[in-house]
Amino acid sequence: MRRFQTALLLITNPIRSRIPFIISAVIPYVERNLYVIIQNPNIQSSSLSLASSSEKRFDQEQQKQCIRPLLHAIYKQLTATKNPSVDILLHNVDSVIKSTNPLPLPRTCEAVFADCPSSPGLYEYCRDHFHQLDQNFELRIINEKETKEDQFIDNLSTCDNDLFSTKCTSRYNRGVLGGTFDRLHNGHKLLLTESALLCNEKIVVGVTDA
Structure with a gap:
């Protein structure tokens, strides 16, 4: 399969136990830079469709609590990885992403990897919401089934990690x-x-x- 110099990873279902699979599925296809954006989990139903042109404003603290527990999981998975360089972008934490104001990316991305189900409006969503995507960027879906066991393990790991606990607010x-x-x-x-x-x-x- 084709490899890309630079790509964007869009995580819409922030369950920590899924991170190793997601990262391992994407890394082999990116050679230079991988940018990660963690969206509010509700964005899948409200924004990844053509039914609604406006987006719901999410509480800033809710966004931060969603992102913080995943930081350690993502960078821990990258400990033994030399290439590509992986960066988590925080542009969407303090502002609402609107189609009229695309979120800027550091470099032109040739592909977007997404952990959400494919939908007719997903390609258009990425094109409208992220600046610096290649004109003919490729969209790839990461297929993985979420189970109740994943949720249970994720809750345990979050409780056991005091440093990244959402209680530290x-x-x-x-x-x-x-x-x-x-x-x-x-x-x-x-x-x-x-x-x-x-x-x-x-x-x-x-x-x-x-």
């Missing part, structure tokens, strides 16, 4: 990070992403050369 206006950012690995990406979700105004990063 303290918010800060400003934050400071320090470390040897001589190279940006997945641990740094996890730290930066989590900090971006916890701080409202500004993050200062101290960088050292040793």
Whole structure:
């Protein structure tokens, strides 16, 4: 099957136990950059169709609580992966995505991988909502059945992980990070992403050369 230099992964069903399968299914087909966007789970019924032209405004805290538990699961799965570079985008956390204001992507993406069922309006949704998609981008559906066991395992893993528990909901206006950012690995990406979700105004990063 065809491989792509850069692609977008759209996760609409945020169950942590499914992450290893999803990442493993996509990585072999991306050579350079994979961008991940975690949508509110309800977006599948409200936005991935042609029936409605407007989108429901989701609570900002609900979006963050949806994303935070998945950060560790995604970057943990990438520990042994050298290529491609994987980045979780947070553009949709603080604003509503509208078709008149497409969400910008860092690079042109040749493909979109989605974990939701295929629908007539899915291709148009991606084309209208994400800027920097290739004009002839390819849409691929990740097929996996959700089971009650998946939900049960996911609930257990979330409860056992205190660091990424949604109970940790303290918010800060400003934050400071320090470390040897001589190279940006997945641990740094996890730290930066989590900090971006916890701080409202500004993050200062101290960088050292040793």
